[in-house]
Amino acid sequence: MPSLNSLPFSDPGRPDTRSGPRLLIWLELGQWRGQVASAAWGTLHMASVACFPAVVGVAVQAVVDRSGTRLVLAGAVLLVLGVLTALGDTMLHRTAVTNWISAATRVQQLLAAKAVELGAVLTRRVAAGEVVAVSTGDVEKIGWFVEALARFTSALLATVGVAVALLVYEPELGVVVAASVPVLALSVLPLLPAATRRADLQREKGGRATELAADTVAGLRVLRGIGGEELFLDRYRRVSQEVRRAAVHSARMWATIAAVQVALPGLLLVGVAWYGARLALDGQISVGQLVTVYGSVSFLLFPLQNFVEIAMAWSFSRPSAKRAARVLALRRTDVDGSEADRVAMETAADGNGAAHTDGAGPHKAPLTGELYDPATGLRAPSGLLTAVVCGDPDAAGRLADRLGGHSPVAAEGEPSALLGGTALDTVPLATARSAVLVHDKDPVLLSGTLADLFDVPSSGRVSAPAALAAAQCSDVLDALVRSLAGEEAGSGDAMRARIIERGRSLSGGQRQRLALARSLVADPEVLVLDEPTSAVDAHTEARIARGLKEIRAGRSTVVFTSSPLVLDRADRVVFVHDGMTVAAGDHHELLRTTPLYRAVVTREADERPEEEGGAGGEAPGADRGDTSATAGTAPGTRDDMSMEEPA
Template sequence: MHIRDLPYPDPGRPDVRSGPRFLLWLGRNQLGGQVKAALWGLVHMAALVSFPLAIGFGVQAVVDRSGARLATAGALMAGLTVLTALGDVMLHRAAVTNWITAAARVQQLLARKAVELGSTLTRKVAAGEVVAVSTGDVEKIGWFVEALSRFTAAAITSVAVCVALVLYQPALGVVVAVGVPALALTVLPLLPRATRRADEQREKAGRATELASDTVAGLRVLRGIGGEELFLRRYRRASQEVRIAAVRSARMWALIAAVQVALPGLLLIGVVWYGAALARDGRIEVGELVTVYSAVTFLLFPLRHVEEIAMAYSFSRPSARRAARVLALRRSSPPPRVAAAHRDGQPADSRDATPLGGDLYDPASRLLAPSGLLTAVVCGDPDAAGRLADRLGGHPVSDGPDEGERAGAPSALLGGVALDEVALPAARAAVLVQDKDPVLLSGTLAELLDVPRSGEVSAEQALEAAQCGDVLDALAQASAADTGDADPMGARITERGRSLSGGQRQRLALARSLVTDPEVLVLDEPTSAVDSHTEARIAEGVRRLRAGRTTVVMTSSPLLLDRADRVVFVHKGEVAGTGTHRELLSTDPAYRAVVTREPDGEAAAHGAGGGTGPDGHGLQGTGRTEEQIEESA
């Protein structure tokens, strides 16, 4: 795999049972690149450690006063220099390629998981942890993958040199062959403690990153309630904990580095002392002593890779564990018969090729949204409404507190087909869920609305139904000021739509959902940030544009409820009433209490007609003042 070929057509299905298994899976998928890097590493290090032979040959030529052999030694050194440079360049190239392609594979896996889980990802794992995995952890994993080939080449070279020295000069070669492995093994007792400290540092750094991410995401709210200083103190404390953990970890790695320098120095002294005694007794020649001495000196270079691979593994193991934990998250837990039908994450059921359609039914709450109708759903708990919307989109909630939301709750059915039994693209194409806090990506308005669509609804129709006229005017003015072109479709929208008001962001997000024209559209509080006049027009626009399509709206606004074909009241996780808005106002005190924000007793006392405005609307249904509702009526 070359860098120019990225991204991968398919990053594969990772082994996420543990961090080491995930690293092993990455290594297996890069076997060709690892072998290539290791071979170039062998060329580089073999040429490097062969210099002692040329040096010893040259020294002996000087002693013997042989000009021919001295010239041969010089030519040999020149050739080894070229091989060393070539091997080093190609090793670096191959190793960095392994690093980048491994990091790209992990990032593609994370991106695919984010697309698969959607908004439920941040409900299963903190957003800060996802950021930490996709940035710092990916780098650490890539470091280990990159260092593995260099360590392999260093290990093979060290073994080969030790064997060659034993054959070349047995007396000194045996000392080196015994001493070098002992040096490599001396760091092993220190590695567990260094690894624990490295893990502690990474965990604390991850928590600090999560805290920083959450603080930035909620900065506007923190400023509103004066909580900036509180969270700043928390981050300072977390940052100091990271600093202390990093210092403790650095001390251990400094000790390992010191051992890796001191002990080879002692070995070198011992070899020189023993070799000098042998040369004095005439048992070896001076050139042989120089060769062995130089070989031991050059062996210190491959030995450094022992420390590097130990450090790389210590830092990458917790990173791989976090990545595996995120990648192990699943969209749902399908029944055994469904899981058995899946192959490589895709179901084998032939129904996947058939477009989904029909009534939408949630077995957990017994909610039914008939095909082609606008169904409004009223829940007393906004969080329960969000969980219900997720289930209707094919994301069963496994930790909901309400009855019917426990682990193992069945998936929602569309036309009698469980959404978690079909391929994810088919489920997403059939059911689109817009949560209560939709995200607007940075880019132009045209790019925002350039989403997969049926082609039946134009951008202009969607913007009109979502009542985005004033938004288009504001964007046209901004575009004219920036580029001189007053076309609102070319106006740029900042990240998350921060340059827009809450109501403007909400209406643009609604227009984006409407232009896709899915078979089923689920909207969670789509008008909570707009005024009554706009809300009434949006209700009419959505009803008109979605005629003949299934639409489910989670809301407690009378302006939306009165325009729905049917209203479903969900209480404590189950359907408690079905009818029109006016029917439920007249017959269900609990429903009236939720819609009008009145206590149950007062709602029951008001009966069918008390406390309602014109057209039967509850006076407090939208959380606005009585004057506002009378004005909108």
């Protein structure tokens, strides 16, 4: 049985994600030693407590018979039973908590690994609020069921044992008890379906409330900018009241179940006491036997409580396990080495790149070469700055993820992107990540110092100051220096300044530039940037474009943008429309030869074919704001008008 000192697990295993119950079974089997130990200690505890009525009955009968020897022996046995009860209870609690924490930790490690594996794709497939609910409350419910099952097993063994012992010890009363115990244990079964439905509804509404809260907090600054705080507050109030009503509705059913579990055993206890007293008065049983039977029936109230608990644990953990299984089922395409070799060789034969034929498999050597997407026909030559213009921002985001090999299995039918002829979905995740870094359009800045922000795996070729300079972060550094307090204030070292959660103290443009600098420090073989300058002004954007090309010289860079300032600096521009590459070449050449490209880049809606125009004739991407060199955009326009102002 693993101890808490061994956590976290070096390998949490491969979960069975076909359904929620299968995930629970996998967790139970994965720590069967702990379950057996917990059930064994629980059985010792239950057996010790169950023996008390028999020994007390002997002691009472010894007093009646005036037998001092038997009374002393009964007292000694009671002392031993007390020690065993304490030992069993202590170890049961220890092993049960260990099982609970171990199961919860295993699921949390799996969820963390899944988040790392999928990256930004995760929140596109599953709502952020649901991910939070699974990794917090659902994990606890799953752990609860895992540890409660062992205690239920020991309670079941104790209940059966006491019923059988009563049949042997006092057949007349034993028959009554043995016939009543199954009725008591199964009496709540008709109520469980309704209780489960109410619990599921409560969890569903609670998950919705969590999602709404997470979305509201994430967009709070935007809500303040448009004056929508009260609207979302009213919405959250309504949702929270629905959760409250569902919780009360569910609690009433569980209260009814608990009342049944108290009332029926109480009636049995009254009946046994009355019938036993009649037998004792008739001389058919002794006083000691009556005390033993009465005490044994009283004991049965104790393990029967575990029957209610396991029913509650199952009702709450089943939907939680279902949600966890749904998240854990998302994964990248997994292909073995031989299949990867075949894909790479066939790709090379088609002229899409050179396969690695060193005999060690395509993922053994570092991935280099041309980046190619078979789905769209997009090619990004090695060592060049390639700009991609895509009128649909959502399609651009999906294409960026695919170029990084991040597409999960659920993206059926989409071929993997290839780097140097090797399909990225066929290589180990670490290999793909080290070769291609995808810079999301909404990157997250973790809390910590600026030095912590740049403490990322990197080639060592690009220093933090160089990356900050290329991303035009001088004003950000000045602001961070002014924010220094205490001993750090005199140092003037911006790298010691703290960034709060998600960089909320910075403007949208400042956060975007710091995130870009972090990606530049990583210096991957291929860097994919999705709209890296959408929140900065035109003058800063022009300088960033120049710095990006200089610092990434000799490395492959793919930038998704429609800004002429960036496109003019690109070595090669690719225009993707309706999911296919329709033109490629120099920016100025495409402006002259491709009217649709010119319409997207310059926002000249009147030049676009009518069937391609949106509502009001706006070109795709028009919401980004005009960033052309001739648009007359004043410095600071986009950054200053950002909804996300400094706190």
